Amino acid sequence: MSDDTIGLFRAAMREAGVVPPDVIEADGQLHRFHVEGDKAGSRNGWYxxxxxxxxxxxxxxWKTGLRSTWAADGKRMSDTEREAFAKLIEAAKIKAQAERRAEHEARAIEARAEWDAAAPADPAHPYLVKKAVKPHNLRQRGGLLVVPLFDAFGLLWNVQRIQADGGKRFKPGRAGGLFSPIGDFNEPRTILICEGWATGATLHEETGHPVLCAMNAGNLLAAAKAARSAWVGAELVICADNDRQTEGNPGVTYATAAAKATGAKLIVPEFPEGEPGSDFNDLAAIRRKGARHGE
Known part of the structure; x- marks a missing residue:
C-alpha cells in the first residue's frame, strides 16, 4: 500500500510540473531536493x-513559489493537517534561508580574498581593447579580468571573471541584487543602470554619469530597487540591451519592467538598418567605424 501511495504522490508532483526526487521519505518530515533546471547544488524543491x-x-x-497539497482519497486536507504541514514548511524555509546566507557569506570571503590578491587591470587586456573601454575599477589575475560585485551597502559579495576572448563566469555564491559600480557615487544626480560591464564602461565614458552594471537582464529590477533605496534623490535611467534578434526581446522586456517598478527613465539603443549588435557598447563601435570611414 505504501509503495502505491508514494507512487500516487509522485504522480501528483509530476502533474504539477515538479520532477520528484529518486527517493521519497514518507516520515511526515519536510525534505528538500534539487529541482531539474535549477542551479547545481541548490535544493529549492521540498516535500x-x-x-x-x-x-x-x-x-x-521555493524558487518558483509553487506550493501544492495532496491527499490519498482526493479530499481536502483538514485544518489540523494543514497547520501541521505549514509549521514544517515554515521551519524548513527558515533553516534553508540561514544555510543560504551562511553559504553566501563563506563564498564572499573567498571572493574578497581573490579581489584583494588581484592587481589593477592592464588597459591592454584583449577584452578591454576589443570593447574600446578603460579598465576603471577592474582588477586582473593572470589573464582574467576580475569584476567586483557589491550590494547597496558597499559590501563585496562576489566577482565575475572575464577571459581574454570575452568568456564570463561568476564565482559560486550570491548574485541577485548585486551590481558593479563605475564612477563617483558621492551624491549623484543621475545614475545609469545597465546589464554588462563593458556597456556600463561605455555609458560612463560617454556621459560622465555613474553607472551600475547589473550583469544580466534578470537582475535589472533588483539593482534598480537597491539604487532607489541607496540614492533616494538621484534620477535613475535604465539603459536596456536591445535584444531585437531574440524572441521576446528580453533586454527591453526586463528593462521596461524595472523602469516601471522604480519610476526610472528608460532608453533603448537603436541600430542602423542591417547593423548587428544589441547594447550601447555595440552602438559605440558602429559610430567609431562610421567615423573612420568619414560617414
Missing part, C-alpha cells in the same frame, strides 16, 4: 508525506 491514518502530503519549490 512532506505521511502515511499514518489518511495519507497526505505537500510539495513545492
Amino acid at each position: 512532506a508525506l505521511h502515511l499514518d491514518g489518511r495519507a497526505a502530503g505537500v510539495f513545492g519549490s
Whole structure:
C-alpha cells in the first residue's frame, strides 16, 4: 500500500510540473531536493508525506513559489493537517534561508580574498581593447579580468571573471541584487543602470554619469530597487540591451519592467538598418567605424 501511495504522490508532483526526487521519505518530515533546471547544488524543491491514518502530503519549490497539497482519497486536507504541514514548511524555509546566507557569506570571503590578491587591470587586456573601454575599477589575475560585485551597502559579495576572448563566469555564491559600480557615487544626480560591464564602461565614458552594471537582464529590477533605496534623490535611467534578434526581446522586456517598478527613465539603443549588435557598447563601435570611414 505504501509503495502505491508514494507512487500516487509522485504522480501528483509530476502533474504539477515538479520532477520528484529518486527517493521519497514518507516520515511526515519536510525534505528538500534539487529541482531539474535549477542551479547545481541548490535544493529549492521540498516535500512532506505521511502515511499514518489518511495519507497526505505537500510539495513545492521555493524558487518558483509553487506550493501544492495532496491527499490519498482526493479530499481536502483538514485544518489540523494543514497547520501541521505549514509549521514544517515554515521551519524548513527558515533553516534553508540561514544555510543560504551562511553559504553566501563563506563564498564572499573567498571572493574578497581573490579581489584583494588581484592587481589593477592592464588597459591592454584583449577584452578591454576589443570593447574600446578603460579598465576603471577592474582588477586582473593572470589573464582574467576580475569584476567586483557589491550590494547597496558597499559590501563585496562576489566577482565575475572575464577571459581574454570575452568568456564570463561568476564565482559560486550570491548574485541577485548585486551590481558593479563605475564612477563617483558621492551624491549623484543621475545614475545609469545597465546589464554588462563593458556597456556600463561605455555609458560612463560617454556621459560622465555613474553607472551600475547589473550583469544580466534578470537582475535589472533588483539593482534598480537597491539604487532607489541607496540614492533616494538621484534620477535613475535604465539603459536596456536591445535584444531585437531574440524572441521576446528580453533586454527591453526586463528593462521596461524595472523602469516601471522604480519610476526610472528608460532608453533603448537603436541600430542602423542591417547593423548587428544589441547594447550601447555595440552602438559605440558602429559610430567609431562610421567615423573612420568619414560617414
